[in-house]
Structures are given as structure tokens and as C-alpha cells.
Amino acid sequence: MPALRRNPTRSVRIGSVTIGSQHAIAVQSMTATHTQDVDATVAQAEALREAGADVVRVAVDSKKDAEALAEIRKQTRANLAVDLQENYRLAELVAPHVDKIRYNPGHLYHHEQEKPWQEKVAYLAGIARENDCAIRIGVNCGSVDPAKKNKYGPNDTIGPMLESAVDHCQYLDDLGYTRYCVSLKDSDPRHVVEVNRQFAARRPDVPLHLGVTEAGMPPDGIIKTRIAFEQLVSQGIGDTVRVSLTVTNDRKPEEIAAGRQILADIASGRVRSVVDYGLKSLNIISCPSCSRVENEAFIHLAQQVKEMTRYAEDHAITIAVMGCRVNGPGETDDADLGLWCGPNFVNLKRGPESLGQYPYDAILDKVRQELDRLIATGTGKA
Ligand code: SF4
Numbered sequence: 511m512p513a514l515r516r517n518p519t520r521s522v523r524i525g526s527v528t529i530g531s532q533h534a535i536a537v538q539s540m541t542a543t544h545t546q547d548v549d550a551t552v553a554q555a556e557a558l559r560e561a562g563a564d565v566v567r568v569a570v571d572s573k574k575d576a577e578a579l580a581e582i583r584k585q586t587r588a589n590l591a592v593d594l595q596e597n598y599r600l601a602e603l604v605a606p607h608v609d610k611i612r613y614n615p616g617h618l619y620h621h622e623q624e625k626p627w628q629e630k631v632a633y634l635a636g637i638a639r640e641n642d643c644a645i646r647i648g649v650n651c652g653s654v655d656p657a658k659k660n661k662y663g664p665n666d667t668i669g670p671m672l673e674s675a676v677d678h679c680q681y682l683d684d685l686g687y688t689r690y691c692v693s694l695k696d697s698d699p700r701h702v703v704e705v706n707r708q709f710a711a712r713r714p715d716v717p718l719h720l721g722v723t724e725a726g727m728p729p730d731g732i733i734k735t736r737i738a739f740e741q742l743v744s745q746g747i748g749d750t751v752r753v754s755l756t757v758t759n760d761r762k763p764e765e766i767a768a769g770r771q772i773l774a775d776i777a778s779g780r781v782r783s784v785v786d787y788g789l790k791s792l793n794i795i796s797c798p799s800c801s802r803v804e805n806e807a808f809i810h811l812a813q814q815v816k817e818m819t820r821y822a823e824d825h826a827i828t829i830a831v832m833g834c835r836v837n838g839p840g841e842t843d844d845a846d847l848g849l850w851c852g853p854n855f856v857n858l859k860r861g862p863e864s865l866g867q868y869p870y871d872a873i874l875d876k877v878r879q880e881l882d883r884l885i886a887t888g889t890g891k892a
Pocket of ligand 1: 782798801803
């Protein structure tokens with residue numbers, strides 16, 4: 511698999527880490543301790559850093575939290591980010607202690623309602639500049655700017671998020687402040703994919719922070735997030751990621767491990783959903799396997815398919831090899847040829863159409879025939 515392509519996003523430094531297309535995709539997480547419990551928060555920030563977190567976010571909701579943050583800063587080497595909630599004025603208290611400030615355009619309305627949002631953003635950019643901080647414009651489906659929501663109507667979830675992000679980027683650009691990234695989060699991975707794709711098409715230069723909110727507990731929470739990341743990262747979209755999992759405090763570093771694993775899997779074609787890497791050549795993908803695999807022969811088969819199909823390298827055809835009957839049948843629909851493995855047989859598909867079941871020792875020949883047919887008719891759709 512060639513190196514993943516990336517959108518030409520600009521570089522944005524967050525403490526000792528820089529995100530953007532010239533840099534590896536960063537992985538981040540967030541503390542879940544009470545921020546005023548300095549010992550616990552420092553311990554968790556350090557545990558995340560040691561697990562490989564590039565950035566650790568801390569929630570700050572009050573002046574007391576901001577005071578605790580000053581102490582936390584002294585005791586951890588993690589690059590720190592904060593979420594500003596409704597009280598955006600806390601920025602001046604927290605910025606001296608962190609490397610990035612996240613604000614939510616949908617929260618800027620709550621305080622000082624007579625002031626236009628532009629004035630508030632100008633204030634935040636000024637604070638960020640003075641304190642050597644990056645900014646994240648964090649748009650969230652659950653708290654979209656009410657003015658945008660009214661404009662688009664109750665059934666459009668994408669439009670208000672997109673316009674909100676694009677407007678805020680433009681305004682920061684107009685202020686001459688370009689050290690920012692954007693996130694567009696939703697609890698539905700399909701919405702995450704759609705809104706991030708549309709944003710990246712409009713602003714391919716702006717680094718994106720990817721995440722699925724309220725993803726839930728592992729393994730389901732990881733799977734949901736993985737599907738969204740697969741569809742985006744494979745298309746060059748995403749410069750930093752967070753996997754949000756419902757886990758106890760001692761297990762928080764699992765978010766980092768999950769993020770790194772997903773990125774490594776995408777880079778090597780181990781994916782659960784059919785992805786288009788934008789290749790003009792053969793695209794063989796296989797699921798990363800999990801406890802649902804019903805026949806270990808699947809692992810070997812995935813390897814054999816890769817080797818056997820090498821002769822077709824120059825053809826833009828996608829072949830998906832999936833390990834089970836739970837997800838295999840659905841997840842192979844978008845591939846030109848799909849194989850999903852049952853306990854004794856392998857099921858073969860051409861797009862959504864079933865071509866029958868074959869024993870493990872007969873499937874390779876059949877795949878070869880079908881592949882030759884696709885090449886001869888030029889019907890590969892990858
Ligand atoms: S296709 Fe089945 S075996 Fe493979 S990762 Fe998905 S659920 Fe697990």
C-alpha cells in the first residue's frame with residue numbers, strides 16, 4: 511500500500527507537536543478526572559502522555575478549574591489543550607498554562623448576548639496570540655450556533671455545522687490568525703464522514719481534528735469511530751484524531767492505543783468498511799479481524815488473496831476480504847469483489863450480488879476467474 515495521501519493542510523503547532531500534512535497524524539485524548547483534583551488530573555495527563563498522547567485536553571468550567579490548571583501545568587510535560595465552555599472569558603486565565611484553546615461557536619452566544627460573535631472570536635485570537643496558543647474551532651452537532659440552525663431547519667444537521675465552521679475560519683483568516691484547526695463532531699459516524707468531507711472540499715488547507723462523540727464503550731465505541739476514520743483518513747482527511755471511549759479513569763490510555771491502532775490499520779489496508787484510497791491500482795483490503803472470526807483460515811486467506819492478485823496490480827479494482835458473517839455480507843457491498851468468511855465456506859460477491867459459497871481450498875481459483883472477468887470487461891469500479 512503506498513503512503514497515505516493527505517490533504518495539503520497547513521502546519522499548526524500545539525506545544526511540542528505540529529499537525530498538518532507535513533506531519534504524522536497526531537493522537538489525542540482528554541482527562542476525565544475533576545480538574546480541581548490536581549493529583550488525579552496530573553496522574554491521568556501523565557498516563558496519557560506515556561501512552562503516546564500528542565495532546566491532552568483538560569476541561570475548565572470555572573475560575574477554580576483555571577487555578578488548578580496552573581498547578582497541573584507545572585507537574586506534567588503533556589501538551590495541554592483546554593475546552594472553553596460557555597464562559598469564553600476564562601480564556602485569559604487558562605491560556606498562559608496551555609498550548610491550545612478550543613472554543614465552540616455554538617457556545618459563544620450564552621454570555622454577553624449583545625456582543626457579536628466576531629468580537630468574541632477577536633478576543634480569543636488575541637489571547638491565543640499573546641500566549642503562544644493554537645486554537646481549535648470545535649463545532650458539535652449537539653450545540654450548533656442557534657442562528658445557523660434556524661437558517662437550515664430542523665432536519666439538516668450538516669448545513670449549520672459546515673457553515674458555522676467555514677464562517678469562523680474565514681473570520682480568523684481575516685484577523686490574520688491562521689494557527690487553528692477545526693473539528694466537526696457528531697455521534698453518528700455517517701454524519702461525521704459527510705460533514706468532514708464537505709468541509710475538506712471547501713477548506714482543504716485547514717487541519718482537521720476528527721472524532722465521533724459519545725461513541726460508547728469498547729469494542730462498539732472503537733468500531734463506530736474506526737468506520738468514520740477509515741472513510742476520512744483514506745481520503746487524505748484528518749490531521750489529528752481522538753477516540754472517545756466510555757471507560758473508567760484507569761483505562762483512559764486505551765483511547766490512545768485505539769487511535770494509533772486504527773491509523774496503523776488504515777495505512778496498511780486492514781479496514782472494516784470498504785474504503786477508496788483514491789488509488790489507480792489494485793486495492794486489497796481485509797478486516798483487522800476480531801473475536802467474531804469463525805475460521806482462523808481467514809487470516810491466511812487474506813494473505814493469499816494479496817499474493818495471488820499481484821498480477822492485476824495496475825487495475826483499479828477493489829477486493830475486500832472480511833472475517834465473519836456478522837459484518838462481512840454488508841461491508842463487502844461496495845467492493846468490486848467481496849469475500850466474507852463463514853465457519854466452513856467462503857462467500858463470494860461481485861458488488862452486492864452473491865456469486866455463491868466455496869470451500870476454503872477452492873475460493874482462490876474462483877476469485878482469479880472473477881478478477882480476470884472484471885479486467886477483461888473493464889468493469890472494475892474502484
Ligand atoms: S468483519 Fe467480522 S471478523 Fe472482521 S473485524 Fe469486522 S466483525 Fe470482526
